[in-house]
Amino acid sequence: MTKLGARLCCYGVAASTAIRDRTAYAGNFSASMLTYGLFVFIFSRVWSGAYESQSTIAGYTRSMVVWYFIIAEITSFGFGRYFWNLARDVKSGQVAYLLARPYDFVGYHYAERVGGSFVDAAIILAEGLAIGLLLAGPLPAAVEGGSLMAGFGRAGLLALSLVLAGSLNFYLQFALALTAFWLEENDALYWIFQKFALIVGTLIPIEFLPEQAARAALWTPFPYLSYAPARIFVAFSWAEAGSLLARQAIWVVLAMLLARFVFALGSRRVALNGG
């Protein structure tokens, strides 16, 4: 086996082990499924109220905005909780085991943690589609018409966009979590990150923000966590999807470099005194 082959095999086994771990108990998913379902229901009611006197807001119909929320929340519920596990591993000293391995630390943990999240994301997506059909009606039509090509294109690019959103979420949360190498308490950083992610593109499409704020938001990574996949789903066009995916990919690369930089710096300053 070549070095690259062995590494890819290791990442594959890491992802499949994480998936087995996630699926060890069906109950693992019940809390997030329940919360997600509740959120979608509450927001669909809120939007019903908001759309009572108008049929569109910033180009979105009620059905579009409910579908938007359903897809936008997949990143949070499916690819969401890396920070807590990573920060806990650093604070508890479990990182001693994780560091004493001959793998590429960032690459391995990406494979293990994002790989394991695919089950959560798939379950939440299936639940979202079911609830969406009940609460918001049929899927929103693609801007480019209802051709088979556009249908497959939308599904494929949505999947790609969700993977990129999950990757971006992982690298950003990884970089935040590893600040525990320096800080005794870094939860506040995650709290701030979470709130920005929620406001900029998750709760509402960024077109709903004031124009200046929406323009500024596009220069931050937050819209690419949830806005990009949701927008691709509710208003699919090849050109816009291509542009959003390209920008998502750039942010993933930047976030990966940031994560590697924080790890390189932090792992040389590990301060685990005590057993």
Next chain:
Amino acid sequence: MAAIVADRLSKAFTLRIRPKGRFSTLRGLFRPERRIVQAVKGASFSVNEGEVVAFLGPNGAGKSTTIKMLTGILQPSGGTASVLGLDPSRDRKRLAWSIGSVFGQKSQLWFHLPPADSFRLLGAIYELEPALLASRSGALIERFNIGELMDVPVRKLSLGQRIRCEIAASLLHAPKLLFLDEPTIGLDVVARKEIRALIEELNKSDGVTVFLTSHDMGDIEKICKRAIIIHHGEVVVDESMKALKHRALARKYLGVRYAKPVDMDLPGLLPIKRTELSARYEVDTNEHSLAAVVKALASRGELEDITIEDEPLENVIATIYASRSGAEASLFGEREARHD
């Protein structure tokens, strides 16, 4: 050849201290006071290939910090270390191929999955070909007698079963050097005995160098040939178990029971414990001849029973631990050595 060489290895941590007085919390936020804690102070020692060495010390002595520096997890503040010819602080990843580690209070096995899954993952991490992984797993499963546990979720294993699986997992990549940080902590007598036997066998049959920390004197006496004691971050004792045990031989515990009450006070030697018919003496053989003490006691009356015991190794080490500083502990060591 030396498997481990530590040369004036030291590690300092900076702790934030909350200032005292009024508004201390607020002042602490803006002008925190810092205290440098010297966890390891210039520790120098070496371990030869194939040795089983006990690395001892009271809580907070710097044992785990030293192990973490030797495995490359922590960067030393000063001094150098060489492990299997590599500098752990620079070559952590390369070193990881040749060393194994078990931290008794942490786990490398996936909690909700059976050990077989963790073995498969570790095999992939250490890039073992499937056939090699299968043969190594098979051999370790047989040696550690864990065949029946391999498909049981780790959370359902007893602590002893889990530790057996942990050690087996750490050996999958056939490391030359094994760091065991309190591997028998929390285990019952039977499980401890099993783990000790396995470590001993591993060293004898495969020549694995073992660097062991433990608070269990049984582990140390049974498995290790040499002990390094670290105290307040300094190495205060580095000698063979034989020499360490010899320190204990200078002090004997002598117990007597008489048929009738007698005067049990001897000139210059009072009992440390007494009843109407029995007494227990602590005899420093450098000051009193044991034979003379026995003779004197026998002359006091009709003896029903007499017992002579060595001082437990635990007491010797406890005395070293009880020293207030590393220098004091060293002095204790020298003083004891002079008595020898």
